[in-house]
Amino acid sequence: MIHKEIVLGKIDTAEAIRYMGYREGSPDRQLLDIIVRCEKELLQVMAPRYCYKVFDIVRTEDSVKLKNSSLVLKGESIRTHLKDCEKAVIMCATLSGEVDKIIRLGSIRGMTNALVLDALANAAIEQVCDEVESIIMTEFQNYHHTWRFGVGYGDFPLSTQKLLLDTIDAGKRIGVCATDSSILTPGKSVTCVIGLSKQKQEEKKSCSNCDMKDRCSFRQKGATCS
Amino acid sequence: MAEFIELIKNREFIFFDGAMGTMLQAKGMEMGAIPEVLNIEKQEWIIDIHRQYIEAGADVIYANTFSANSYKLKNCGYSVSEVIKAGIANARKACEGTQTLVALDIGPIGQLLEPTGTLTFEEAYEIYKEQLVAGSDADLVVFETQTDLYELKAAVLAAKENTTLPVVCTMTFEKNHRTFTGCGVSNMVLTLDGLGVDAMGINCSLGPVDLYPVVEEISGLTDTPVIVKPNAGLPDPVTNKYDISPKEFAGQMCQFAKYGVLIVGGCCGTNPEYIRELKHSFSSLKREKVIVTRKAGVCSATETVVIDQPRIIGERINPTGKKKFKEALLNNDIDYILNQAIEQTNAGAEILDVNVGLPGVDEKQMMIKAVKAIQSINEAPLQLDSTIPEVMEAALRVYNGKPIVNSVNGEKKSLETVLPLVKKYGAAVVGLTLDENGIPKKAEERFAIAKRILQAALAIGIRKEDVYIDCLTLTASAEQEGVMETLKAVYMVKHELGLKTVLGVSNISFGLPGRELVNHTFLAMALTNGLDLPIINPNVAAMSGTVMAYRVLAGHDKNSVSYIDAYNHVLQYMLPSKVAASKKSEQDKSASPAGKENAGTLEFAIESGLKNEGARLTREMLKTMDSMEIINEHLIPSLDKVGAEFEKGTLFLPQLIMAADVAQAAFAVIKEEMNKSSTESVNKGSIVLATVKGDIHDIGKNIVKVLLENYGYHVIDLGKDVDYQRVVDTVRENDIKLVGLSALMTTTLVSMEKTIKLLRENHLDCKVMVGGAVLTPEYAEKIGADFYSKDAKESVDIAKRIFG
CATH class of the missing domain: 1.10.1240.10 (Methionine synthase domain)
Structure with missing residues (x-):
């Protein structure tokens, strides 16, 4: 078993700058200075944590079940996502509540700070998820994996969040809970389902399977988000 | 009830049981299921597991009630009371014919408290209260696997106020010696010791070895009995098995006897075999006596300030004599107070005094709001400052950590009302050396009052190190001879009574020119006479600088590290202020x-x-x-x-x-x-902004706010997770013409719709603009909004259309 600690050495600032709405062109020095300072602050306070469990998939007529758990994955989208998979990984990752705190602090000091910290944190949690994924895959080298399917994508109900967290004990293991509206807390946290299969899988999310495709600001300008 | 306390007094070691969840999964319970429902549906499983632990030698077993709270049991078909009473009954049944005691076991609620989550402190208290009342016939209550000190405080208060059960608390620490929410060991110890729990320690977390340093730290800080209940290592994500065997576990646990640990048991991954081995290994051990040196100290949830050298208390959160502060209080402008907090801690304040008393302001509500807001962004411990006991109690309740109470004095009435609050909530207290007859002239008389305050505090169980004495600064221009008396009293209290001392410094110079000069000279004199806690304006460089320099000269700041760090690049203290200012703008x-x-x-x-x-x-x-x-x-x-x-x-x-x-x-x-x-004011129109109920994403709303304010609109910011009715009430009370609502999730768009609906039902003459990532113009129209605002810029355009 591997439980490797994840420590980010730096944040993908180019990605964060894109989240801030930049497409062509780059920020001026003023903003770059702020980004560098905020990156440093974030790296100092964030404590990335993750947990996951791997289940065998049990398919019934109209749902996908996970063996030894009471979790039922409902909806056509997750069903399609896992259609060739034998196993499903349920994972959760977080940057910790300290990150929420410095974003709150940032918004008191001036919204620029808050905006930059928020974008950087969004980039960082993606990096953490990438690392968790690669840690998981070292244990399943004979398998192909799907892209990370988030709770709430397509018709996979957001209300699954609470049971999903309970199934992998995320509250106890890494301190992630859901609110009554199924929002993850701490704020910079992610849950997702990764399918494992002996067959080759689509590893990247694309516009065709994205919920936001009709109102995506990248697509409106003829670009994509990745 | 007293049986557990007897065990604590008489036993070399007390053995608690091991995991319940692990055992239930072995019996076939699915992951993600609610284990407590089995109290009713699979009684025989539960009783069997309890019996196995009793046979293995457990003195105390945990009833299967860990997550039997109203949030987790929602929709399970049983009430909290049914599930808990069944849980206790099963445990009692398993204990028949033995001396084994039953603990009401209570874990975290499963939702995070504010500010990270949406659950309020008061709601958390009610949830715990329901569990405690249902389980009050247990022999003790254990709050375990807690990671949030604030949530734990709500739980302990609920236990103390609604039951007579002995209270055991265990938190879960990570490798960095902190919990997930950043609570450190000393923060836990100071706060729980203050609240008066019967045992405290660690459960879950990691394997025993990784917990050695954490437990060593706990037992060095408190003489309260210590408990350790670790996991059997870490679980494998595929097989779900833990990696330490019963023998290894028991072997590793032995070390805890050296740290004076009284109570041992197991958490996730352990089973009766672990407890049997544990009992066997401990049979030949002696619990070592650890020498505890209690130090004066206060804390927030994440920061501890030990008063082993002068520490700065920032005085700026106080409306006295500050026009802008008063205005902020009247306008409910919490951001203003938060900026005062940030500014002071940046300038070197280590503790912040908080006083929000002002005629025309509901001081109690404002105090609760201010304390909650400050502790959501600030790490420095707080000194709660009010003359009204009711306000003080409200503040003590919602404070997260161990605060200072400012203040009590030598009057009988003050001692009788303030000290019980200090004791109940586990605070430190400032004692003013005055009484029914006013402030005595002579140092000896002030010393006598200090002594009386100390005795009264000790008599109701407040520890000596938690009493700080303020010998009171008199104004030099009015009572010149009083200055040296104050300093003499400080010296006596510090050296003869052995108490920490506090002084508000700035009053000394009232009525004199060049006040700063008088202030920092007096500060230096007071420090030399034994002042520990100067209450000053840290934003004045000469004041915080004097304390920093004193720490160098008195040998606290070893090798002047902190001093050099602070002054290496910043020389404006030495320069006239105009030169410094122009240098700054050049940068x-x-x-x-x-x-x-x-x-x-x-x-x-x-x-x-x-x-x-x-x-x-x-x-x-x-x-x-x-x-x-x-x-x-x-x-x-x-x-x-x-x-x-x-x-x-x-x-x-x-x-x-x-x-x-x-x-x-x-x-x-x-x-x-x-x-x-004060002849004119800018207000082109008042706008209410809110992130709707259930939603906690407020960055977009905050951006809109700043932009609207820039255009001269007055924004009433209701924050996030805002109740429908509150929006309606605010609109009505302030005769608002424009409301901005924000939501970021598909799940919370419903709340947006409901808010708009309620506004319409109340026939309020206001327009509503909405925005948020998942919103579309079509949807905005469908839910009855007047405007869809695609970004912050557009919200300004909308405001211009409404107000011109």
Whole structure:
């Protein structure tokens, strides 16, 4: 078993700058200075944590079940996502509540700070998820994996969040809970389902399977988000 | 009930049981299921597991009630009371014919408290209260696997106020010696010792070895019995098996006897075999006596301040004599208070005094709000400052950590009302050396009052190290001979009574010119006489500087590390203030691209995001222009220009926000000026903003707020997760014409719709604009909004249409 600690050495600032709405062109020095300072602050306070469990998939007529758990994955989208998979990984990752705190602090000091910290944190949690994924895959080298399917994508109900967290004990293991509206807390946290299969899988999310495709600001300008 | 306390007194070691969840999964329970439901549906499983632990030698077993709370049991078909009573009954049944005791086991609620989550402290208290009342016939209550000190405080208060059960608390620590929410070991110990629990320690977390340093730290800080209940190592994500065997576990646990641990058991991954081995290994061990040196100290949830050298208490959160502060309180402007907190801690304050008393302000509600808001962004412990016991109790309740109470004095009535609060909530207290007869002239008389306060505190169980004495500063211009008496009293209290001392310093210079000079000279004298906690304005460099320099000279700041760190680059303390100021603005200039035609204007500062420069230029302009002219002719046109470029896509969101931040700084200067003349005010219209109920994403709403304020609108910001009714009430009370609602999740769009519906049902004559990532113009129309605002810029355009 591997439980490797994840420590980010730096944040993908180019990605964060894109989240801030930049497409062509780059920020001026003023903003770059702020980004560098905020990156440093974030790296100092964030404590990335993750947990996951791997289940065998049990398919019934109209749902996908996970063996030894009471979790039922409902909806056509997750069903399609896992259609060739034998196993499903349920994972959760977080940057910790300290990150929420410095974003709150940032918004008191001036919204620029808050905006930059928020974008950087969004980039960082993606990096953490990438690392968790690669840690998981070292244990399943004979398998192909799907892209990370988030709770709430397509018709996979957001209300699954609470049971999903309970199934992998995320509250106890890494301190992630859901609110009554199924929002993850701490704020910079992610849950997702990764399918494992002996067959080759689509590893990247694309516009065709994205919920936001009709109102995506990248697509409106003829670009994509990745 | 007293049986558990007897065990604590008489036993070398007490053995608690091991995991319940692990055992239930082995019996076939699915992951994600609610284990407590089995109290009713699979009684025989539960009783069997308890019996196995009793046979293995457990003195105390945990009833299967860990997550039997109203949140987790929602929709399970049974009530909290049914599930808990069944859980206790099963445990009692398993214990028949034995001496084994039954603990009501209570884990975290499963939702995070504010500010990270949405559950309030008061709601958490009610949830725990329901569990405690249902399980009050257990022999003790254990709060375990807790990671949030605030949630744990709600739980302990609920136990103390609704049952007579002995209370055991265990938190879960990580390798960095902190819990997930950042609570450190000393924060836990100071707070729980204050609240008066019967045992405290660790459960879950890691394997035993990783917990050695954490447990060693706990037992060095407290003489309260210590408990350790670790996991059997870490689980494998595929097989779900833990990696330490019963024998290894028991072997590793033996070390805890050296740290004086009294109670041992197991958590996730352990089973009766682990407890059997544990009992066997401990049979030949002796619990070692650990020497505890209690130090005076206070804490927030994440920061502990040990008073082993002078520590600065910031005095600025106090409306006395501050026009802007008073105005902020009357306008419910919490951000103003938060800025005071940030400014002071940046300037070196280690503890912050919080006083929000003002005629016309509901002090209790304001105090609760201020304490909650400050502790959501600030780490420094607080000194709660009010003369009204009811306000003090409200503040003590919602404070997260161990605060200082300011203050009690030698009057009988004061001692009788304040000290019980200090004891109940586990605070430290400032004792003022005055009584029914006023402030005594002589040091000896003040010393006598200090002694009386100490005795009264000790008599009700407050520890000596938690009593700090304020010998009271008198004004030098009025009572010159009193100065040396105060200092003499400080010396006596410190050296003869052995108590920590506090002094508000700034009063000394009242009525004299060059106050700063008098203040820091007096501060230096007081420090030499034994002052531990100067209450000062840390933003005055000479004041915090005096404390820092004193720490060097008195040998606290070893090798002057902190001093050099603070003063290596900053020499403005030595320079007249005007020189320092111009140096600062030069730095700002050098960061800007030179040679632009409008360089050196407010327009340029806004477009380039130069905050300090913007504020400075506004100050200059105010000498020759009136406020409205600056706003209408300079601020708003510049913002319009930046906004237009943002719309075209030649400028991006961060640049728009940076411009807004500069405009905000300029506005602050203008407001200050208006306050001085108080003839005019800027308000082009009042707008209510809220992130709707259930949603906690507020960054978008905050951006809209800043921009609207820049255009001269008065924004009433209701924050996030806002109740429908509150929006309605605010609109009605303030006769609001425009409301902005924000939601970021598909799940919370419903709340947006409900808020709008309620506004309409109440026939309020206001327009509603909505925004948020998942919203579309069509959806906005469908839910009855008047305007869809695609970004912050557009919300300003909408406001202009409404208010002109």
